[in-house]
Amino acid sequence: MNVSNPLSQQRSLHSILEHLGQPGSRNLIPTPALLCDLELLVANIERMAGVTSSGGVGLRPHVKSHKSAFIARLQLERGAVGLCFAKLGEAETVVGALVAEGIDATISALLTSPVVGARSAERVVALGELCDLLVVVDDPRGVDELSNACEGAGRRLSVLCDVDVGLARTGVVDAAHALTVTERIERSPWLDFVGVQGYGGHLQHIAGREERREATKDSTRRLELVVAALTNVGLEVPIRTGGGTGTAGIDIELGLLTELQAGSYVFMDREYRDALGLNDEGSFAQSLTIATTVISANQKDFVTVDAGLKAMANDAGSPLVVGHETTSQYHFFGDEHGLVTMPASTNFRRGDRLELVPPHCDPTVDRYDHLWMVQGDVLVDVVEVTARGCSQ
Ligand SMILES: Cc1ncc(COP(=O)(O)O)c(C=O)c1O
Numbered sequence: 001m002n003v004s005n006p007l008s009q010q011r012s013l014h015s016i017l018e019h020l021g022q023p024g025s026r027n028l029i030p031t032p033a034l035l036c037d038l039e040l041l042v043a044n045i046e047r048m049a050g051v052t053s054s055g056g057v058g059l060r061p062h063v064k065s066h067k068s069a070f071i072a073r074l075q076l077e078r079g080a081v082g083l084c085f086a087k088l089g090e091a092e093t094v095v096g097a098l099v100a101e102g103i104d105a106t107i108s109a110l111l112t113s114p115v116v117g118a119r120s121a122e123r124v125v126a127l128g129e130l131c132d133l134l135v136v137v138d139d140p141r142g143v144d145e146l147s148n149a150c151e152g153a154g155r156r157l158s159v160l161c162d163v164d165v166g167l168a169r170t171g172v173v174d175a176a177h178a179l180t181v182t183e184r185i186e187r188s189p190w191l192d193f194v195g196v197q198g199y200g201g202h203l204q205h206i207a208g209r210e211e212r213r214e215a216t217k218d219s220t221r222r223l224e225l226v227v228a229a230l231t232n233v234g235l236e237v238p239i240r241t242g243g244g245t246g247t248a249g250i251d252i253e254l255g256l257l258t259e260l261q262a263g264s265y266v267f268m269d270r271e272y273r274d275a276l277g278l279n280d281e282g283s284f285a286q287s288l289t290i291a292t293t294v295i296s297a298n299q300k301d302f303v304t305v306d307a308g309l310k311a312m313a314n315d316a317g318s319p320l321v322v323g324h325e326t327t328s329q330y331h332f333f334g335d336e337h338g339l340v341t342m343p344a345s346t347n348f349r350r351g352d353r354l355e356l357v358p359p360h361c362d363p364t365v366d367r368y369d370h371l372w373m374v375q376g377d378v379l380v381d382v383v384e385v386t387a388r389g390c391s392q
Contacts, residue, residue, distance in 0.1 A: 013370075017382065025379040026372075027353060031293045032307035034368040034385075035355065038375050040287035041266060042074065047284060048248070048265045049079040055252035060084050060110060060241060062263030063387070065362050068371060069097035070383040071266060082108030082132070084241075084261045088115060088123055089390035095131050097386050107131040110241065112197060112261065114138050114162060114170055121149035128157055134239070136162035136197050138171050143184040143191065150190035158194045159185055160239060163226050165198040165219035175229035182230060195239025196230070198223035199261060204246030205275040216250045224256055245272060249280050269361040271316035289322055289355040290364070291372075292338065294348050301341060303348045305330075307356065308337040313363035319356035330356060366391075 012030060019025040029035065052059040058081035063072055072083055072094055085091035088111065095109055109131045115124055124146060127133055137143050137159050150157050161181050164171030172178045178196075185193045200219040206212040227237050243251040243260040245268075251257045264272055267288035276282030292307035312319060314332055321328045321340055328346060333339040338356075342348050358364040365371075366388055373381035 013382070016379070020379055020381070022378065024377050026291075026374045026377045029291055029372050029374075029379060031291045031353065032311040033291045034365065034371050035289045035291050035374050036267070036371045037285075037287045037289075038373045038380055040285040041071070041373075042078075044266050044268065044284045044287060045071075045074055045078050048262055049075075051248060052252070052260055053079060055249075057252055057257060058082075058259035060108075060259045060261055061266070062086070062112070062244075062261050063090060063094055065263035065365070066266055066371075067094070067365055067385050067387040067390070068383055069094050069101070069386040070371075073098060073101070073103065075266075076103070076105075076107070081259060082110060082134075084110045084112050084263070086113055087391050088120060088127070089392045090387040091133075092123070092127055093387040093390045095127065099130050109133050110160070110197075110261075111135040112162075112199065114142050116142065116145070118145055118149065121145040122152070125149045125153045125155055125157060128155055132158075134158045134160055134194060136160045136170075137181060137185070138162040138164075140181055140184040143181060143188065147188035147190050150188075156190055156192060158192045160195045160197050160241065161185070161193070161226070161230075163196050163198045163223055165200050165222045165242070166203075166215075167199065167201045169201065171198070172226070175226045178226045179229060179233065182233075182235060186235075193235060195237050195241065195258075196223065196226060198226075198240070198242040198257075199244070200242065200247060201244070204244040205271060206246070207275045207277075209250075209280060212246060213250045213253075216247050217254065220251075220254045220256050227256070245284070246276060246281055264361055267358075267361040267365075269316070269364075270320055270357045270359045273357075286357050288358060288361055288365075290319065290358055292354050292356060294340075294350055294352040294354065295337075297348060297350045297352075302339050303342060303350075303352075304333060305338045305340055305354060306336065308333055309335050310367065311336075311338075311364075312356070312358045312367065313360045315363070316359035319358050322355040322357060324354075 062084040064086040162171040268284040292305040296304040
């Protein structure tokens with residue numbers, strides 16, 4: 001449990017935990033709260049593990065979506081070859097928690113964002129003592145910083161060249177640029193070049209499989225050109241990592257990637273469902289909801305609930321109201337509140353509990369200390385969002 005919680009909150013949590021496993025206990029969870037349907041979550045984890053293993057690629061799920069050691073463990077136990085992390089702090093916290101719990105095998109952890117500066121490079125090398133660590137670079141200065149930190153600690157490190165496949169967020173911009181970075185890696189006695197990363201974040205939510213496939217072909221071509229240039233100079237490129245929930249099936253068809261970094265499939269938020277629909281990549285279950293309570297019902301056409309901007313990210317629009325998807329609409333109503341429209345046939349009352357499908361899972365999860373695991377109307381577990389706020 002998070003020790004920074006006020007004592008009263010901890011007491012309230014303990015009193016609810018006494019009802020764990022009891023019918024109706026879902027309704028005791030204080031709102032707003034992040035709920036996860038455990039059966040749907042496990043089904044999603046197993047489904048993506050099946051899709052990737054039958055497609056002949058590894059699954060290295062991205063922890064940024066859930067930030068939870070509990071879920072990372074479920075993914076590893078069900079066949080993931082390793083884990084991805086967006087931030088050093090996220091990796092330190094979740095890997096640290098898994099190791100402290102005594103996980104059996106050594107974790108293979110990939111840091112998918114480049115790090116900058118000597119202090120961060122030292123933290124990378126220290127993290128490498130806890131796991132098999134892989135880290136991406138996209139700049140010769142980043143290579144030097146990592147090499148110096150390795151020399152200081154007397155430890156080797158595996159590095160990948162991050163390739164911009166069209167997102168233009170990080171990564172070398174073309175094959176010549178990749179060669180500059182990999183030459184620098186090859187010059188370091190402390191670094192081992194193990195592959196490339198090409199993550200097409202701009203592709204994942206393209207609606208329509210054909211449109212998404214065409215765009216993914218272009219991005220894959222960019223990565224292919226880099227791989228060819230590296231192979232030409234005699235480098236082996238055993239790891240080719242990338243992809244997400246939206247392109248998983250397409251990436252498998254195109255055949256360049258050796259492992260997929262999908263993250264959101266564990267929860268399947270509203271934005272993803274809108275883009276992917278219900279076939280192929282889209283048919284993961286929506287396992288994540290936000291429980292909220294009607295705190296005022298004095299208006300004719302709408303009620304006010306206790307979940308607003310602080311309860312979920314709004315970059316991807318509004319949440320859906322579970323069970324009332326076509327008849328009620330949620331509107332953000334400030335920091336702490338939301339407005340839920342109510343047609344004449346619906347009569348939401350003060351104290352009613354509603355559930356919302358979050359528009360965008362990753363930044364929503366980071367607003368909560370706990371994930372309340374439910375099955376039907378039963379609260380079955382409470383797990384920490386282990387790396388909540390660990391964004392440095
Ligand atoms: C580098 C990287 N890989 C993988 C993912 C996971 O993608 P998704 O959540 O769309 O499955 C992300 C998400 O932003 C990412 O930044």
